[in-house]
Amino acid sequence: MINTRDILETINMIQEENLDIRTITMGISLLDCADSDIDKSCSKIYDKICKKAEKLVKTGEDIEKEYGIPIINKRISVTPIAMVSAASGGDPVKYAKILDKAAKTVGVNFLGGYSALVQKGFAAGDERLIRSIPEALAETDRICSSVNIGSTKAGINMDAVRLMGQIVKESAEKTRDKGLVGPSKLVVFCNAPDDNPFMAGAFHGAGEPDCVINVGVSGPGVVRAAVSKIPDADITEVADTVKKTAFKITRMGQLVAKEASKRLGVPFGIVDLSLAPTPAVGDSVAHILEEMGLEQCGACGTTACLALLNDAVKKGGVMASSHVGGLSGAFIPVSEDAGMIDAARNQVLSIEKLEAMTAVCSVGLDMIAIPGDTPAEVIAAIIADEAAIGMVNSKTTAVRVIPAIGKKDGEEIEFGGLFGVSPIMKVNTASPAKFISRGGRIPAPLQSLKN
Amino acid sequence: MKGIITVIGKDKVGILAQISGICAEYGVNVVEVTQSILQDMFCMIMLIDIEKANIPFTEFAEKAKKMGEEHCLTVHVMHEDVFNSMHRI
Numbered sequence: 389m390i391n392t393r394d395i396l397e398t399i400n401m402i403q404e405e406n407l408d409i410r411t412i413t414m415g416i417s418l419l420d421c422a423d424s425d426i427d428k429s430c431s432k433i434y435d436k437i438c439k440k441a442e443k444l445v446k447t448g449e450d451i452e453k454e455y456g457i458p459i460i461n462k463r464i465s466v467t468p469i470a471m472v473s474a475a476s477g478g479d480p481v482k483y484a485k486i487l488d489k490a491a492k493t494v495g496v497n498f499l500g501g502y503s504a505l506v507q508k509g510f511a512a513g514d515e516r517l518i519r520s521i522p523e524a525l526a527e528t529d530r531i532c533s534s535v536n537i538g539s540t541k542a543g544i545n546m547d548a549v550r551l552m553g554q555i556v557k558e559s560a561e562k563t564r565d566k567g568l569v570g571p572s573k574l575v576v577f578c579n580a581p582d583d584n585p586f587m588a589g590a591f592h593g594a595g596e597p598d599c600v601i602n603v604g605v606s607g608p609g610v611v612r613a614a615v616s617k618i619p620d621a622d623i624t625e626v627a628d629t630v631k632k633t634a635f636k637i638t639r640m641g642q643l644v645a646k647e648a649s650k651r652l653g654v655p656f657g658i659v660d661l662s663l664a665p666t667p668a669v670g671d672s673v674a675h676i677l678e679e680m681g682l683e684q685c686g687a688c689g690t691t692a693c694l695a696l697l698n699d700a701v702k703k704g705g706v707m708a709s710s711h712v713g714g715l716s717g718a719f720i721p722v723s724e725d726a727g728m729i730d731a732a733r734n735q736v737l738s739i740e741k742l743e744a745m746t747a748v749c750s751v752g753l754d755m756i757a758i759p760g761d762t763p764a765e766v767i768a769a770i771i772a773d774e775a776a777i778g779m780v781n782s783k784t785t786a787v788r789v790i791p792a793i794g795k796k797d798g799e800e801i802e803f804g805g806l807f808g809v810s811p812i813m814k815v816n817t818a819s820p821a822k823f824i825s826r827g828g829r830i831p832a833p834l835q836s837l838k839n
Numbered sequence: 840m841k842g843i844i845t846v847i848g849k850d851k852v853g854i855l856a857q858i859s860g861i862c863a864e865y866g867v868n869v870v871e872v873t874q875s876i877l878q879d880m881f882c883m884i885m886l887i888d889i890e891k892a893n894i895p896f897t898e899f900a901e902k903a904k905k906m907g908e909e910h911c912l913t914v915h916v917m918h919e920d921v922f923n924s925m926h927r928i
Contacts, residue, residue, distance in 0.1 A: 390843075392873055394926040395884055399845055399915055453897040456917035636925045643924040 413585035474513030500590035553768025634704030660714030674727025686737030717750025723810035848912035
């Protein structure tokens with residue numbers, strides 16, 4: 389039998405340290421649903437999702453009970469809708485509504501893929517879909533949207549960047565009475581991964597199989613607890629501890645992913661090794677950094693600690709899973725992380741520091757509330773900066789900022805649930821309007837002579 | 840299929856009897872038991888075989904947990920694979 393200490397360690401991780409499987413996400417290709425008639429296209433989509441994902445929620449719940457590991461979310465990602473709507477034309481919001489209906493029928497809490505990939509330019513359907521995002525997010529409950537505006541191989545599409553600045557703002561205005569849910573479900577990517585199971589940026593890439601199961605693990609609380617047990621260790625030992633802990637967390641993800649894939653008869657895609665925080669006490673990435681020895685997240689040294697954490701999580705996780713993919717790194721969503729919220733409230737953590745942090749970890753400027761009067765071109769310039777970091781460093785970066793309509797920096801907004809609370813952060817408002825108005829493309833960067 | 844029951848709580852008379860009683864009631868075979876007292880906390884780990892159980896595993900887990908709560912004990916019943924996958928390469 390496995391020894392007592394190991395058994396108690398596992399139980400403790402789940403009971404006390406918030407170890408959970410954050411999401412089982414089923415990726416479904418909708419390429420075979422495209423039809424020149426938009427209504428036919430919609431009904432094929434509805435039928436396919438309901439058929440493929442019929443047992444997704446039930447299977448997730450069964451595994452959760454049988455194995456005793458909480459599986460927080462069951463979700464679906466689909467082919468970027470811009471590809472499907474290119475064939476049919478018509479109002480893309482129709483697709484958003486039918487996807488929302490399908491999500492409700494099968495019981496998933498989010499469905500991602502109201503997306504367009506425009507890193508090099510707009511194809512048929514792309515621009516219309518992007519312009520419809522604010523309306524689509526305002527009129528649906530469970531749809532998530534993402535737009536890829538840059539990549540290391542293609543450069544950055546500055547026309548799309550300019551447009552997304554406006555769309556983010558418009559999306560906030562359209563949902564100002566609904567708790568600003570619009571921009572909290574909209575991600576602007578550079579180097580978006582095709583197999584990301586995490587919302588709001590999940591979509592089912594064009595090179596993916598017809599249907600696939602991707603799993604996102606979590607466990608910042610477990611890592612923090614492990615680091616807290618070695619208060620006097622040097623950094624080598626800290627990195628080693630994080631690595632070993634990440635291995636154990638990921639093994640859970642691998643187990644659940646394989647079991648879900650077997651029960652659903654759908655191939656296993658990847659395990660995403662991300663440390664995804666929640667506002668719950670003890671489930672914060674910021675607290676891991678503080679446990680390493682920072683007074684508060686955002687202090688000098690934060691970027692170095694985060695780089696260590698991110699790398700160690702990957703090293704431990706890669707060994708534990710047969711296929712790793714998605715975003716795989718530490719997430720730093722401000723409003724979803726108790727430690728980040730405190731640091732932002734104390735003004736120890738600024739947007740500029742967060743931007744530096746995104747150069748060494750997964751995703752980017754995530755769930756950050758900014759003053760409601762921030763001009764669209766400033767939002768576009770934030771997106772451009774973040775995309776440039778991703779493009780040059782061959783990594784995924786993203787922007788999910790929430791313009792808090794009618795509020796100023798220093799105030800707070802509450803999103804509720806997993807989205808948390810966010811202090812509104814100060815944004816540098818010196819105008820980038822001329823730069824943004826130029827449009828065009830930033831050429832793809834050189835991949836050698838790296839300094 | 841094998842599972843693992845862990846019982847943690849304040850030591851008192853009859854804990855082992857209660858847990859093995861519920862196992863017997865539902866046709867769950869106890870394969871191995873280890874127990875220790877850490878300070879005054881009772882800590883027991885049981886390896887069980889549920890091939891011949893007369894109720895589904897999840898229901899058994901629920902009943903064991905509920906019984907634990909009634910007696911101020913924390914009882915978990917989990918699939919053996921959870922521990923195997925986490926602690927064995």
